[in-house]
Amino acid sequence: MNSQDQLWDVAVVGAGIAGMSAAIFAASKGLSVLHIGNGSGLVFGSGLLDVLAVHPVKDSTVHEDPWHGIELLRKDEPSNPLALVGPKAMEVAVNQIMEALGKAGMPYEPSTTNHFVPTSMGTLKGTFGVPTTMTSGAKAFENKWPTLLIEIRGLREFSAAQMVHTMGDKWPGLRFEKIEFPDSKGVFELYATHLATALETNKTRQAVIDIVRPLIGDAKAVGFPAILGLSESTAVHKAFEDALGVPVFEIPTMPTSVPGLRLKHSFEVAAAAAGVFRRVQSVVTGVKFDNDIATLTLQDATGNQEVQAKAVILATGRFMGRGLFADREKVREPLLDLFVEQPESRENWHSRDFFAKSGHAINRCGLLVDSKWRPTDAFGAVVWPRLYAVGSILARQDWMRQKSGSGLAIGTAWAAVSAMSDDFGSIGGV
Ligand SMILES: Cc1cc2nc3c(=O)[nH]c(=O)nc-3n(C[C@H](O)[C@H](O)[C@H](O)COP(=O)(O)OP(=O)(O)OC[C@H]3O[C@@H](n4cnc5c(N)ncnc54)[C@H](O)[C@@H]3O)c2cc1C
Known part of the structure:
Protein backbone atom coordinates (compact mmCIF):
# COMPACT_ATOMS: atom_id res chain seq x y z
CA MET A 1 0.00 0.00 0.00
CA ALA A 104 4.78 -6.32 22.39
CA GLY A 105 7.55 -7.86 24.52
CA MET A 106 8.27 -5.26 27.22
CA PRO A 107 6.12 -6.15 30.25
CA TYR A 108 5.53 -3.63 33.04
CA GLU A 109 4.67 -4.45 36.64
CA PRO A 110 0.97 -3.68 37.28
CA SER A 111 0.98 -0.58 39.44
CA THR A 112 -1.19 1.87 41.36
CA THR A 113 1.51 4.07 42.91
CA ASN A 114 4.95 5.47 42.18
CA HIS A 115 7.96 3.25 42.88
CA PHE A 116 11.44 4.37 43.83
CA VAL A 117 13.90 2.73 41.50
CA PRO A 118 17.67 2.85 42.13
CA THR A 119 19.49 4.44 39.20
CA SER A 120 23.08 4.21 38.02
CA MET A 121 23.68 7.68 39.53
CA GLY A 122 23.01 6.25 42.97
CA THR A 123 19.75 8.19 43.20
CA LEU A 124 16.18 6.93 43.56
CA LYS A 125 13.84 7.75 40.71
CA GLY A 126 10.16 8.11 41.57
CA THR A 127 8.26 6.64 38.66
CA PHE A 128 5.02 4.84 37.85
CA GLY A 129 5.64 2.30 35.09
CA VAL A 130 8.51 -0.05 35.91
CA PRO A 131 9.59 -2.80 33.48
CA THR A 132 9.42 -6.19 35.21
CA THR A 133 13.18 -6.55 34.77
CA MET A 134 13.67 -3.57 37.14
CA THR A 135 11.01 -4.08 39.81
CA SER A 136 13.10 -6.02 42.33
CA GLY A 137 15.47 -3.04 42.61
CA ALA A 138 12.70 -0.93 44.14
CA LYS A 139 11.71 -3.81 46.46
CA ALA A 140 15.32 -4.47 47.50
CA PHE A 141 15.78 -0.82 48.47
CA GLU A 142 12.39 -0.54 50.20
CA ASN A 143 13.09 -3.64 52.33
CA LYS A 144 16.79 -2.88 52.69
CA TRP A 145 17.70 -6.38 51.52
CA PRO A 146 21.39 -7.22 51.56
CA THR A 147 22.07 -6.72 47.86
CA LEU A 148 24.94 -7.40 45.47
CA LEU A 149 25.50 -5.04 42.53
CA ILE A 150 27.52 -6.26 39.58
CA GLU A 151 29.96 -3.92 37.88
CA ILE A 152 31.43 -4.96 34.54
CA ARG A 153 34.98 -3.94 33.72
CA GLY A 154 35.07 -1.66 30.68
CA LEU A 155 31.32 -0.88 30.60
CA ARG A 156 31.22 2.89 30.45
CA GLU A 157 28.71 5.07 32.28
CA PHE A 158 27.88 2.49 34.91
CA SER A 159 29.65 2.31 38.23
CA ALA A 160 28.27 0.02 40.94
CA ALA A 161 31.05 1.36 43.17
CA GLN A 162 29.61 4.86 42.76
CA MET A 163 26.12 3.58 43.58
CA VAL A 164 27.34 1.93 46.77
CA HIS A 165 29.26 5.08 47.69
CA THR A 166 26.18 7.30 47.14
CA MET A 167 23.47 5.01 48.55
CA GLY A 168 25.41 3.07 51.17
CA ASP A 169 24.30 5.19 54.13
CA LYS A 170 20.62 4.62 53.27
CA TRP A 171 21.15 0.98 52.26
CA PRO A 172 23.65 -0.65 54.64
CA GLY A 173 23.60 -4.14 53.09
CA LEU A 174 24.49 -2.86 49.62
CA ARG A 175 27.84 -4.04 48.18
CA PHE A 176 29.37 -4.55 44.75
CA GLU A 177 31.71 -6.87 42.87
CA LYS A 178 33.51 -6.10 39.62
CA ILE A 179 33.55 -8.89 37.05
CA GLU A 180 35.16 -9.51 33.68
CA PHE A 181 32.56 -10.08 30.93
CA PRO A 182 33.26 -13.36 29.06
CA ASP A 183 35.71 -12.99 26.14
CA SER A 184 36.38 -9.32 26.92
CA LYS A 185 39.98 -9.60 28.13
CA GLY A 186 42.04 -6.83 26.59
CA VAL A 187 38.96 -4.98 25.30
CA PHE A 188 39.19 -1.46 26.64
CA GLU A 189 35.60 -0.28 26.21
CA LEU A 190 32.37 -2.32 26.29
CA TYR A 191 28.96 -1.24 25.01
CA ALA A 192 25.69 -2.11 26.72
CA THR A 193 23.93 -3.11 23.48
CA HIS A 194 26.69 -5.60 22.59
CA LEU A 195 26.57 -7.16 26.07
CA ALA A 196 22.76 -7.33 25.96
CA THR A 197 22.86 -9.15 22.63
CA ALA A 198 25.61 -11.49 23.86
CA LEU A 199 23.51 -12.42 26.91
CA GLU A 200 20.81 -13.76 24.60
CA THR A 201 23.13 -16.68 23.79
CA ASN A 202 23.14 -19.61 26.23
CA LYS A 203 26.93 -19.86 26.31
CA THR A 204 27.62 -16.25 27.36
CA ARG A 205 24.67 -16.16 29.77
CA GLN A 206 25.84 -19.34 31.48
CA ALA A 207 29.39 -18.00 31.70
CA VAL A 208 28.17 -14.83 33.48
CA ILE A 209 25.94 -16.87 35.80
CA ASP A 210 28.94 -19.06 36.69
CA ILE A 211 31.00 -15.95 37.54
CA VAL A 212 28.27 -14.29 39.63
CA ARG A 213 26.91 -17.32 41.56
CA PRO A 214 29.88 -17.68 43.96
CA LEU A 215 29.77 -13.93 44.69
CA ILE A 216 26.20 -13.89 46.02
CA GLY A 217 26.98 -14.83 49.64
CA ASP A 218 24.25 -13.44 51.92
CA ALA A 219 22.73 -11.18 49.24
CA LYS A 220 18.97 -11.49 48.85
CA ALA A 221 18.99 -9.75 45.46
CA VAL A 222 21.44 -9.10 42.63
CA GLY A 223 21.47 -5.93 40.49
CA PHE A 224 22.99 -5.67 37.01
CA PRO A 225 23.30 -2.69 34.69
CA ALA A 226 20.42 -2.83 32.18
CA ILE A 227 22.01 -5.33 29.80
CA LEU A 228 19.86 -8.43 30.35
CA GLY A 229 18.90 -9.02 26.72
CA LEU A 230 17.83 -6.70 23.94
CA SER A 231 14.69 -8.19 22.39
CA GLU A 232 14.56 -11.21 24.73
CA SER A 233 14.83 -9.38 28.06
CA THR A 234 12.00 -11.25 29.78
CA ALA A 235 13.55 -14.63 29.01
CA VAL A 236 17.10 -13.52 29.86
CA HIS A 237 15.97 -11.97 33.15
CA LYS A 238 14.07 -15.14 34.09
CA ALA A 239 17.07 -17.31 33.21
CA PHE A 240 19.25 -15.26 35.59
CA GLU A 241 16.68 -15.43 38.41
CA ASP A 242 16.23 -19.20 37.97
CA ALA A 243 19.95 -19.85 37.94
CA LEU A 244 20.97 -17.48 40.75
CA GLY A 245 18.03 -18.35 43.02
CA VAL A 246 17.43 -14.74 44.18
CA PRO A 247 15.51 -11.79 42.69
CA VAL A 248 17.54 -10.15 39.93
CA PHE A 249 17.01 -6.59 38.76
CA GLU A 250 18.30 -4.23 36.11
CA ILE A 251 19.51 -0.72 36.94
CA PRO A 252 18.56 1.88 34.33
CA THR A 253 21.67 3.25 32.63
CA MET A 254 22.51 6.52 30.87
CA PRO A 255 21.13 7.26 27.38
CA THR A 256 21.30 5.74 24.81
CA SER A 257 20.09 2.84 26.93
CA VAL A 258 19.19 -0.76 26.24
CA PRO A 259 15.72 -0.28 27.85
CA GLY A 260 15.27 2.77 25.57
CA LEU A 261 15.94 0.53 22.55
C1 LIG B 1 17.47 11.90 28.09
C2 LIG B 1 16.00 11.69 28.34
C3 LIG B 1 15.61 10.82 29.34
C4 LIG B 1 14.25 10.62 29.58
N1 LIG B 1 13.89 9.76 30.56
C5 LIG B 1 12.58 9.57 30.82
C6 LIG B 1 12.16 8.70 31.85
O1 LIG B 1 12.97 8.09 32.54
N2 LIG B 1 10.83 8.55 32.08
C7 LIG B 1 9.89 9.23 31.33
O2 LIG B 1 8.70 9.08 31.58
N3 LIG B 1 10.26 10.07 30.33
C8 LIG B 1 11.57 10.27 30.07
N4 LIG B 1 11.95 11.12 29.07
C9 LIG B 1 10.91 11.87 28.35
C10 LIG B 1 10.30 11.16 27.17
O3 LIG B 1 11.19 10.31 26.53
C11 LIG B 1 9.79 12.14 26.11
O4 LIG B 1 10.83 12.99 25.72
C12 LIG B 1 8.72 13.01 26.57
O5 LIG B 1 7.77 12.18 27.11
C13 LIG B 1 8.17 13.87 25.40
O6 LIG B 1 7.70 13.04 24.38
P1 LIG B 1 7.12 13.64 23.02
O7 LIG B 1 6.65 12.48 22.22
O8 LIG B 1 6.18 14.74 23.31
O9 LIG B 1 8.36 14.35 22.29
P2 LIG B 1 9.70 13.75 21.68
O10 LIG B 1 10.14 12.55 22.43
O11 LIG B 1 10.65 14.89 21.58
O12 LIG B 1 9.29 13.27 20.22
C14 LIG B 1 9.02 14.15 19.15
C15 LIG B 1 9.28 13.40 17.84
O13 LIG B 1 8.79 14.18 16.76
C16 LIG B 1 9.70 14.07 15.69
N5 LIG B 1 9.48 15.19 14.78
C17 LIG B 1 9.68 16.52 15.02
N6 LIG B 1 9.36 17.23 13.94
C18 LIG B 1 8.96 16.34 12.98
C19 LIG B 1 8.52 16.48 11.63
N7 LIG B 1 8.41 17.67 11.05
N8 LIG B 1 8.21 15.35 10.93
C20 LIG B 1 8.30 14.12 11.51
N9 LIG B 1 8.72 13.94 12.79
C21 LIG B 1 9.04 15.04 13.52
C22 LIG B 1 11.05 14.06 16.35
O14 LIG B 1 12.04 13.50 15.51
C23 LIG B 1 10.75 13.17 17.58
O15 LIG B 1 10.95 11.80 17.27
C24 LIG B 1 13.29 11.31 28.80
C25 LIG B 1 13.69 12.17 27.79
C26 LIG B 1 15.03 12.37 27.55
C27 LIG B 1 15.42 13.31 26.46
Missing part, protein backbone atom coordinates in the same frame (compact mmCIF):
# COMPACT_ATOMS: atom_id res chain seq x y z
CA ASN A 2 1.24 3.52 -0.81
CA SER A 3 0.40 6.07 1.86
CA GLN A 4 -0.33 8.72 -0.82
CA ASP A 5 -3.06 6.62 -2.47
CA GLN A 6 -5.70 7.01 0.21
CA LEU A 7 -7.40 9.62 2.32
CA TRP A 8 -6.37 8.82 5.91
CA ASP A 9 -8.59 9.46 8.88
CA VAL A 10 -5.61 10.71 10.87
CA ALA A 11 -2.01 11.67 10.18
CA VAL A 12 0.16 11.61 13.32
CA VAL A 13 3.37 13.67 13.04
CA GLY A 14 6.20 12.69 15.39
CA ALA A 15 7.25 9.34 16.80
CA GLY A 16 8.19 10.02 20.41
CA ILE A 17 6.06 8.59 23.21
CA ALA A 18 3.25 11.09 22.45
CA GLY A 19 3.08 10.32 18.72
CA MET A 20 3.39 6.56 19.23
CA SER A 21 0.64 6.58 21.85
CA ALA A 22 -1.67 8.80 19.78
CA ALA A 23 -1.24 6.51 16.76
CA ILE A 24 -2.00 3.40 18.84
CA PHE A 25 -5.03 4.98 20.54
CA ALA A 26 -6.45 6.26 17.23
CA ALA A 27 -5.96 2.94 15.42
CA SER A 28 -7.54 1.09 18.37
CA LYS A 29 -10.66 3.18 17.81
CA GLY A 30 -10.87 1.86 14.24
CA LEU A 31 -9.49 4.99 12.54
CA SER A 32 -7.05 4.62 9.64
CA VAL A 33 -3.76 6.08 10.88
CA LEU A 34 -0.71 7.24 8.94
CA HIS A 35 2.16 7.78 11.36
CA ILE A 36 5.11 9.84 10.17
CA GLY A 37 8.49 10.12 11.89
CA ASN A 38 11.38 8.17 13.27
CA GLY A 39 11.18 7.16 16.92
CA SER A 40 14.91 7.58 17.46
CA GLY A 41 14.31 9.92 20.45
CA LEU A 42 12.70 7.04 22.32
CA VAL A 43 16.09 5.45 22.84
CA PHE A 44 17.02 8.28 25.22
CA GLY A 45 14.38 7.08 27.66
CA SER A 46 15.20 4.85 30.61
CA GLY A 47 12.24 2.54 29.98
CA LEU A 48 10.62 3.92 33.15
CA LEU A 49 7.27 5.61 32.54
CA ASP A 50 6.89 8.68 34.77
CA VAL A 51 3.36 9.95 35.38
CA LEU A 52 3.93 12.65 38.00
CA ALA A 53 6.42 12.40 40.83
CA VAL A 54 7.16 16.03 41.78
CA HIS A 55 4.74 18.84 42.65
CA PRO A 56 5.19 21.66 43.42
CA VAL A 57 8.56 21.80 41.70
CA LYS A 58 9.66 24.85 43.71
CA ASP A 59 9.59 22.68 46.87
CA SER A 60 10.72 19.46 45.11
CA THR A 61 7.89 17.63 46.87
CA VAL A 62 7.95 13.98 45.80
CA HIS A 63 4.66 12.04 45.64
CA GLU A 64 4.18 8.35 46.13
CA ASP A 65 0.63 8.65 44.80
CA PRO A 66 0.75 10.23 41.32
CA TRP A 67 -3.07 10.57 41.17
CA HIS A 68 -3.09 12.63 44.34
CA GLY A 69 -0.25 14.68 42.83
CA ILE A 70 -2.38 15.40 39.76
CA GLU A 71 -5.33 16.37 41.99
CA LEU A 72 -3.06 18.91 43.75
CA LEU A 73 -1.84 20.12 40.36
CA ARG A 74 -5.46 20.73 39.33
CA LYS A 75 -5.81 23.21 42.19
CA ASP A 76 -2.42 24.87 41.82
CA GLU A 77 -1.95 24.81 38.02
CA PRO A 78 -5.40 24.21 36.50
CA SER A 79 -4.19 24.85 32.94
CA ASN A 80 -1.26 22.41 33.16
CA PRO A 81 -2.00 19.73 30.50
CA LEU A 82 -1.63 16.97 33.12
CA ALA A 83 -4.32 18.68 35.19
CA LEU A 84 -6.55 18.99 32.11
CA VAL A 85 -6.24 15.26 31.38
CA GLY A 86 -7.03 14.49 35.03
CA PRO A 87 -6.09 11.46 37.14
CA LYS A 88 -8.80 9.05 35.96
CA ALA A 89 -8.18 9.41 32.22
CA MET A 90 -4.44 9.38 32.88
CA GLU A 91 -4.67 6.08 34.73
CA VAL A 92 -6.70 4.45 31.93
CA ALA A 93 -4.34 5.78 29.25
CA VAL A 94 -1.07 4.78 30.92
CA ASN A 95 -2.37 1.32 31.81
CA GLN A 96 -3.48 0.76 28.21
CA ILE A 97 -0.05 1.66 26.89
CA MET A 98 1.69 -0.51 29.51
CA GLU A 99 -0.54 -3.40 28.47
CA ALA A 100 0.20 -2.83 24.77
CA LEU A 101 3.96 -2.66 25.48
CA GLY A 102 3.70 -5.85 27.53
CA LYS A 103 2.05 -7.69 24.64
CA ARG A 262 13.49 -2.03 23.92
CA LEU A 263 10.88 0.70 24.39
CA LYS A 264 11.29 1.88 20.79
CA HIS A 265 11.02 -1.67 19.47
CA SER A 266 7.98 -2.48 21.63
CA PHE A 267 6.16 0.72 20.62
CA GLU A 268 6.80 -0.19 16.98
CA VAL A 269 5.45 -3.72 17.47
CA ALA A 270 2.41 -2.37 19.39
CA ALA A 271 1.70 0.20 16.64
CA ALA A 272 1.88 -2.49 13.96
CA ALA A 273 -0.43 -4.74 16.01
CA ALA A 274 -2.95 -1.88 16.33
CA GLY A 275 -2.94 -1.48 12.52
CA VAL A 276 -0.97 1.79 12.28
CA PHE A 277 0.67 2.43 8.88
CA ARG A 278 4.11 3.97 9.49
CA ARG A 279 6.37 6.13 7.34
CA VAL A 280 9.49 5.76 9.44
CA GLN A 281 12.10 7.48 7.29
CA SER A 282 9.97 10.51 6.45
CA VAL A 283 9.63 13.96 7.96
CA VAL A 284 6.77 16.35 7.39
CA THR A 285 7.98 19.56 5.78
CA GLY A 286 4.65 21.29 5.19
CA VAL A 287 0.93 21.10 5.97
CA LYS A 288 -1.87 22.85 4.09
CA PHE A 289 -5.48 22.87 5.21
CA ASP A 290 -8.66 23.34 3.22
CA ASN A 291 -12.15 23.02 4.67
CA ASP A 292 -12.15 19.27 5.27
CA ILE A 293 -8.76 17.91 4.31
CA ALA A 294 -5.15 18.42 5.35
CA THR A 295 -2.41 17.88 2.76
CA LEU A 296 0.96 17.00 4.25
CA THR A 297 4.24 17.13 2.36
CA LEU A 298 6.50 14.23 3.32
CA GLN A 299 10.21 14.23 2.62
CA ASP A 300 12.41 11.15 2.54
CA ALA A 301 15.52 9.99 0.65
CA THR A 302 13.46 9.57 -2.54
CA GLY A 303 12.10 13.12 -2.54
CA ASN A 304 8.77 14.75 -1.68
CA GLN A 305 5.30 13.23 -1.64
CA GLU A 306 1.91 14.51 -0.60
CA VAL A 307 -0.53 12.63 1.61
CA GLN A 308 -4.01 13.61 2.72
CA ALA A 309 -5.85 13.17 6.00
CA LYS A 310 -9.08 14.29 7.64
CA ALA A 311 -7.30 15.07 10.92
CA VAL A 312 -3.72 15.78 12.02
CA ILE A 313 -2.14 15.15 15.41
CA LEU A 314 1.01 17.15 16.03
CA ALA A 315 3.38 15.32 18.39
CA THR A 316 6.67 16.85 17.36
CA GLY A 317 8.06 17.42 20.87
CA ARG A 318 9.89 20.37 22.33
CA PHE A 319 13.42 21.63 21.58
CA MET A 320 15.10 18.22 21.47
CA GLY A 321 12.41 16.73 19.21
CA ARG A 322 12.53 19.94 17.10
CA GLY A 323 8.84 20.62 17.58
CA LEU A 324 9.95 24.01 18.95
CA PHE A 325 12.89 26.09 17.83
CA ALA A 326 14.48 29.03 19.65
CA ASP A 327 16.26 31.70 17.61
CA ARG A 328 17.84 34.85 19.00
CA GLU A 329 14.47 36.55 19.49
CA LYS A 330 11.67 34.06 19.90
CA VAL A 331 10.61 30.48 20.37
CA ARG A 332 8.90 29.31 17.19
CA GLU A 333 6.93 26.29 16.05
CA PRO A 334 8.69 25.55 12.77
CA LEU A 335 6.22 23.34 10.88
CA LEU A 336 3.04 25.45 10.94
CA ASP A 337 4.24 28.66 12.57
CA LEU A 338 1.70 28.13 15.35
CA PHE A 339 1.37 30.57 18.22
CA VAL A 340 3.85 29.69 21.02
CA GLU A 341 3.13 30.98 24.52
CA GLN A 342 6.42 32.35 25.89
CA PRO A 343 7.89 35.17 27.97
CA GLU A 344 7.67 38.58 26.32
CA SER A 345 11.39 38.94 25.94
CA ARG A 346 14.36 36.63 25.75
CA GLU A 347 15.72 38.14 28.96
CA ASN A 348 12.94 36.38 30.85
CA TRP A 349 13.60 32.92 29.42
CA HIS A 350 15.80 31.96 32.35
CA SER A 351 15.79 32.67 36.07
CA ARG A 352 18.83 34.51 37.42
CA ASP A 353 19.70 31.40 39.40
CA PHE A 354 20.55 28.67 36.89
CA PHE A 355 19.75 26.01 39.49
CA ALA A 356 16.44 27.62 40.54
CA LYS A 357 14.24 24.82 41.87
CA SER A 358 11.17 26.36 40.24
CA GLY A 359 12.86 26.00 36.84
CA HIS A 360 12.92 28.50 33.97
CA ALA A 361 10.09 30.15 32.05
CA ILE A 362 11.40 28.74 28.76
CA ASN A 363 10.71 25.21 30.06
CA ARG A 364 7.00 26.03 30.24
CA CYS A 365 6.56 27.64 26.84
CA GLY A 366 4.71 25.82 24.06
CA LEU A 367 1.40 25.55 22.26
CA LEU A 368 -1.91 26.58 23.78
CA VAL A 369 -4.88 24.31 23.04
CA ASP A 370 -8.65 24.54 23.50
CA SER A 371 -10.70 22.02 25.50
CA LYS A 372 -10.45 19.56 22.56
CA TRP A 373 -6.63 19.76 22.41
CA ARG A 374 -6.64 21.90 19.26
CA PRO A 375 -3.90 24.56 18.96
CA THR A 376 -5.18 28.11 19.17
CA ASP A 377 -3.83 31.52 18.26
CA ALA A 378 -3.04 34.13 20.91
CA PHE A 379 -6.76 34.98 21.18
CA GLY A 380 -8.07 31.44 21.66
CA ALA A 381 -9.28 30.81 18.07
CA VAL A 382 -8.56 27.29 16.77
CA VAL A 383 -6.17 27.06 13.83
CA TRP A 384 -8.01 24.26 12.00
CA PRO A 385 -10.98 22.29 13.38
CA ARG A 386 -9.20 18.92 13.28
CA LEU A 387 -5.60 19.82 14.11
CA TYR A 388 -4.65 18.49 17.55
CA ALA A 389 -1.44 18.81 19.59
CA VAL A 390 -0.12 16.38 22.21
CA GLY A 391 2.95 15.74 24.34
CA SER A 392 5.84 17.94 25.32
CA ILE A 393 5.10 20.60 22.68
CA LEU A 394 2.27 21.82 24.92
CA ALA A 395 2.70 24.92 27.10
CA ARG A 396 2.33 25.31 30.87
CA GLN A 397 4.13 22.17 31.96
CA ASP A 398 7.70 21.30 32.90
CA TRP A 399 7.84 17.54 32.43
CA MET A 400 11.50 17.28 33.31
CA ARG A 401 11.11 18.83 36.77
CA GLN A 402 7.67 17.38 37.38
CA LYS A 403 8.99 13.92 36.43
CA SER A 404 5.99 13.44 34.18
CA GLY A 405 7.43 12.88 30.67
CA SER A 406 5.55 9.72 29.70
CA GLY A 407 2.37 10.64 31.57
CA LEU A 408 2.18 13.95 29.75
CA ALA A 409 2.80 12.26 26.40
CA ILE A 410 0.42 9.32 26.90
CA GLY A 411 -2.32 11.20 28.80
CA THR A 412 -2.59 14.07 26.32
CA ALA A 413 -2.52 11.59 23.41
CA TRP A 414 -5.42 9.73 25.01
CA ALA A 415 -7.41 12.90 25.67
CA ALA A 416 -6.85 14.34 22.18
CA VAL A 417 -7.76 11.07 20.43
CA SER A 418 -10.94 10.83 22.55
CA ALA A 419 -11.91 14.41 21.59
CA MET A 420 -11.03 13.74 17.94
CA SER A 421 -13.01 10.51 17.67
CA ASP A 422 -16.04 12.29 19.17
CA ASP A 423 -15.72 14.84 16.35
CA PHE A 424 -15.37 12.22 13.65
CA GLY A 425 -19.09 11.50 13.41
CA SER A 426 -19.64 14.99 12.00
CA ILE A 427 -17.12 14.55 9.16
CA GLY A 428 -18.10 11.08 7.99
CA GLY A 429 -15.41 9.08 9.78
CA VAL A 430 -15.86 5.72 11.44
